Amino acid sequence: MITKLLIANRGEIACRVIKTAKKMGIATVAVYSDADREALHVRMADEAVHIGASPAKDSYLQIDKIIAACRQTGAQAVHPGYGFLSENLKFAQALEDAGLIFVGPPVGAIEAMGDKITSKKLAAAAGVSTVPGHMGLIDDAEHAVTISKSIGYPVMIKASAGGGGKGMRIAWNDAETREGFERSKSEAASSFGDDRIFIEKFVTEPRHIEIQLIGDSHGNVLYLNERECSIQRRNQKVIEEAPSPFLDEATRKAMGEQSVALAKAVGYTSAGTVEFIVDGNRNFYFLEMNTRLQVEHPVTELITGLDLVELMIRAANGEKLPLTQDQVQCNGWAIESRLYAEDPYRNFLPSTGRLTRYRPPAESASDTLAVRNDTGVFEGGEISTFYDPMIAKLCTWAPTRIEAIDAMAVALDSFEVEGVGNNLPFLSTVMDQERFRTGALTTGYIAEEFPEGFHGAALSDEHLFDVVGAAAMMMVRRENRAVAATGERVLHVQIGDKATPVRVEATPDGLVIGADWHSEAAQLLWQPGERIAIIDWSGGRRAVLKVQPTTSGFRIRYRGADLKVQVLTPHVAALLKHMPIKLPPDMSKYLLCPMPGQVVRIDVAEGDIVEDGQTLAIVEAMKMENVLKAEKRARVSKVHVVSGAVLTVDQVILEFEAV
Known part of the structure; x- marks a missing residue:
């Protein structure tokens, strides 16, 4: 009978296993690396054992150290979670040989x-x-091309020991096969210690x-x-x-x-x-x-x-x-959204740093709605470069699919994350897409719906009314500190180059908000200084917006949109259109590092002429190799970094000049 369980993992899955073990009356043991010394799973467990340096290969992939931790603490069994050693044959065999129970x-x-x-x-x-595919050993990139041609493009190149999207590439031609084979092989060796690759037909749609x-x-x-x-x-x-x-x-x-x-x-x-x-x-x-x-x-x-x-x-x-x-x-129906420390505005590249604010929506469970958040982080904790960038898994349940989706949209709107780039706005946008709501899905959904990348959501008239109404109501409350006073005010809500006149009228029952396309009574649940504003509209709808005050208005994030909203008097709004517009600097002559990471290699030298689409450099972040390519023909005038260098976001890698 298992009375003490060691969890050979970290992050949210370690926390998840600990919760169930505690419910069952089983004592728990966490293991941790240098980077995870203050991690949530370490705090939650009954005991914790340090097993090595921050890189996974020096800690969470060290079989002998995990078995030693079991001996040290008296744990009879090991739950591997997912990733790391969870599907490692040698690990399961070593536990069996040591007389320990593998929970798997x-x-x-x-x-x-x-x-x-x-x-x-x-x-x-x-x-x-x-x-259809080739399951045998593949000698090299040219052999991979031969196999791919015999199967027929497109093909999927996959690591035999892979998982989590690592060591996996889709190739549509010979050149992509060569590069995909090398990258998949390298990622597989780094992540799993096994660089075997196989190729199979990629099924379209x-x-x-x-x-x-x-x-x-x-x-x-x-x-x-x-x-x-x-x-x-x-x-x-x-x-x-x-x-x-x-x-x-x-x-x-x-x-x-x-x-x-x-x-x-x-x-x-x-x-x-x-x-x-x-x-x-x-x-x-x-x-x-x-x-x-x-x-x-x-x-x-x-x-x-x-x-x-x-x-x-x-x-x-x-x-x-x-x-x-x-x-x-x-x-019923359940939806899960994976919240990652990835910047959707930078092609979802990993983001690292400290979580200066982390406030998930409250968990709940009833016959009509459930909200669940599986996480391994906390406010003030750090997202490091050593591990997968997952922050949390937010789940909602409801009797029907549409109800579950609507509940997820509200939960995402209520989720506060600051300090690192994250994909909350992208997840929110998907929840409102008609294609997703009708269930017309394929594995190409993101590429098909966001072919030019993610640049924020375009709000519907209904959601735009939520934003302008919230901004006007909050400005009135911020200036007056109370809305009990009667009377009416007209303000101009400026978003980008569009100004919307909004009428705010205080009544004994709340407020009436009017724009040129809609008018409705509302109750505003917000006080100056709060980061979440809730509007209960008289029609029965509730809107939840994340807000931060600015000099002349608010930064409002809602349903995938991240907006700078100015709230102005009619006189100031009339003058604003005469103000000059400051243009951003031209950075086209630089190759900037798009995320924190380490340079795997530089493929060009000073003086080289590069062509559109040519590989310039490879940067590794979160165990994924990111290939940086030229966007136009140019000459490399200066190389600012060397292979092995650790870079920050927007650090200059190369400098170009016109040919």
């Missing part, structure tokens, strides 16, 4: 299914539909749908419905939901039963996920099996009412599953 599948199942090449061969042998499994050591395996994970960026899932808006019951059953059969064939126990690509006709193709808990498992928990971590621990204890397939529920 047996060594044989990890060996059979944890390797993507082997698992595809086993799936094909079992009659499972698989995507695909949906990524996965089946959650749970098994015990008594031969029972259940499928816990599916999750749709089609909204991805750089092959990294961003928004997930359960169930899928695309599957019908017959397809769900077929995918589930096929997944169970595959798991039973390898003697699988614990939690695992079988991932499929599904085309527009609901044909599904096996991609891989993840022999671990998935990042997006909370949405499955919300629709089934099950605690997957608890089921994993009980299975590791040798207990039978407490339910049958017929008892698995699919109740």
